[in-house]
Amino acid sequence: MEDEYQGLHLENQLCFPLYAASREVIKQYRPMLDELNLTYTQYITLMVLWDKQVLSVKELGKILYLDSGTLTPLLKSLESKGFVTRSRSRSDERVLLVELTPAGLALRDRAKGIPGQMGACVRLSPEEAMTMYRLLYKLLDGFSGVK
Amino acid sequence: MEDEYQGLHLENQLCFPLYAASREVIKQYRPMLDELNLTYTQYITLMVLWDKQVLSVKELGKILYLDSGTLTPLLKSLESKGFVTRSRSRSDERVLLVELTPAGLALRDRAKGIPGQMGACVRLSPEEAMTMYRLLYKLLDGFSGVK
């Protein structure tokens, strides 16, 4: 006796725990990020900038899987907080360059304890975390270009 | 030579591929769900109702990890589309009961191919998918109650 709707049960989905876990993890960040006056999306945006210093919206979007519809207001918010500057490229006026300010750079020091704190509240062994990491990237990579 | 900001690199995060993969997976659903006039969140809500038929907002929220701030407008939208009814419980007027309509039930038939289609576009072996599934639930369970 087959259940023709077998696939349509929440507990048989991979997408659902992915979606739920993503949101729960982001919730765990909140108390830490509140102290820095950052949201999670702003935090990962700064994480990219701490590495690169200057970046176009396009490049940022490619790295974060976000488009200008999300990034434009987010970057304006980071700008209003004094963490980044936004300016047009001289060589191509279409391109908006996002650059870290000294205040934005200084935030890195206040944020450096966060990964450790998050690691502590995730109940996965290092091996499990690494396995999940690899599988998540494999899943992500599997979508690229297929759009 | 230690990098004191080692933890603050996007590629060293578990949260980021989780967040990105979740959104990319949900994007893959869109063309299929558009045909049913459903969003992803509405889809998983119906998935619960296809199992239970009647449920309070509270119970639904517990299952989906969502609160009334998200569910109230979502359920009103599903109601306006004719897929669910919303009514107060007789025995406790605080409780709002959500119930599937015949049209909502009928959607299940049009949706039954979706899990298979999604499975096909996820480039993970069954074993990998199962491993990820288990790890995601382990991660999720690790947060319960720690709030």
Added chain:
DNA sequence: ATTATTTAAATTGCATACAATAAAATTGAG
């Protein structure tokens, strides 16, 4: 029974996400 507490939804306000469209600048074909 009356009041204080608790509980379930709804509401409010803010910040994403993202599709679709628009606007401005650049590039490329003829």
Added chain:
DNA sequence: CTCAATTTTATTGTATGCAATTTAAATAAT
């Protein structure tokens, strides 16, 4: 060169997410 196609952001509109507050109903304590 010149105009059409392309590229990069910005804007618009819709739908979440979620913290915080409010409202209404039920329960508990006295």
